[in-house]
Amino acid sequence: MQSFSMILTRAELLPYKEGIYLWKYVPSLALSIIFLSIFGILSLAHTWRMFQHRLWFCLPFVVGGYLEATGCVGRVIARNDTSGLMPYIIQSIFLLVPPSLFAASIYMVLGRIIRGLGPRAVALSIIRPTWLTKVFVVGDISAFVIQAGGAGMTTSATQKDLGNTTVIVGLCVQIAFFGLFVLAAVIFDVRYRRGRDGFSAVDADTAQLRDGAVAARREPFDWAKLMMMLYATSALILVRCTFRIIEYIMGPEGYLLSNEWPLFVFDLTLMALYSIQSSSHSNFNMDFIKKVAKSGSADKGAGGDQAAAGNQDYADKAFDFASKKSGHNIDRNTQEKITDGGRSAYEKATGSKVSDKISN
Template identity: 45%
Template structure:
């Protein structure tokens, strides 16, 4: 039976990570990521590349957890799984933010958005990058026993940045949706765009990412001796499963037609300028 090993007298893990659970989610995330790569290739939805990279991060993270099963005293697999699983959802969020801006442009609904469209994606992506940088740096600090406390605090700060930006994003999407229903544009009646269908998709995946982020905040607030870090199942239920569902939902309700509509809109603008 595999036993916990110490790293310089300090135990990185509170349990022996399950190899079987890691392999299951490696396969699930591999399948979802491959599907998204195929979608990007076929539909040229390059704004979804961050989403696919997030899937790759999840695969790498759970590969590291699988390796860590009998190497709990080694710093490398612990560090890799900690960083990549923590940061994957931040990349999902980046693509989610980009989709809203493209939906608004596709239906010519700029006047209904509470934030100027030219700043909309930039604002949320900058917030996402800030969250990514804070969490990435903090995750690296957490593998050091001397800096673990500071790293833990910074991870919580990074997660709060992510939660705040997601809260603002959800409010923005809801306000836009309500205003569009009250005063729809002519383009919004184009059934091929399914703009509200994609807004609902954003609500669904945003909610799942928000729940996961709140779980990670609770995990780090409770600390190394808290229940959530003492047991493995909460990570798989409240993080791995939710993030896989995010990939599945986004894949099934893929915003392919939105990319085409935005492209047509941009070509019309260019032709108008030429005229």
């Protein structure tokens, strides 16, 4: 009871060593407890959901949530121990590195979205889904290690400047890889939105051609909604990392590190929103993506080679269907009439005129 009373009443800014202060302010107990509760509850909920649906690729995301909660614990302890080195180290490192783990989960989600849409979608990605995950996760791990090492050095009076520079480098590496990832996601999104009409119009396997009418192809899950979620969570991480870079560039005497509110507004609040947004996914959608990704044929071994070959064959089939409309209305496989939709959909998906292809 006495120790609890001390937590509530004591709020002194004390030096770590003579003339050396780790903190520029006394950490807020109320805000630290609020965010500790948010991340703790969300992490427990995500853990239950991960085991319930066997979403093991979400493990980095779940671990990141627990690290955020641990960082908040460090701030709670530091509230009446501003001279203590360990609470400062805990909050410095454990609040800095979790977004790298969050980003790793986002990389894996995109790979599963692409594979869940089938081999044709795989061909539209500028990076094969398995390589997409590996490349960006390796970059993310590099950023994680650099940031963690830099954060550790900032606690040393002799290495503080080097530590700040190292953290900045780690954050820049993270933003660079994350920016490339977002670019890859946007390119896939645009290509698939253009190409799915063509898939519906010319796919003899999944669309039925009856009396010149083409039945629409249905995606197996709401991929567009998941992509919007991916963009929203990516924006939160990019804003947070940009804030952290500015914070460390300004240095320990700068406004951002000398005041507490920017950390809660531009870091903890954004990461809490990320966790809440991620938990709003449809369990069905995420479970479906996991199952399709585990099927293996779209991206692994000989199956991957067959899928790639099938994709090329599909492109040839699309042109074949569309070109027949320009002069030959009967397809040798379906013996059905191809509408103008086949030709226009192919041109929209590829940006090439059918007549140009025929002339060649």
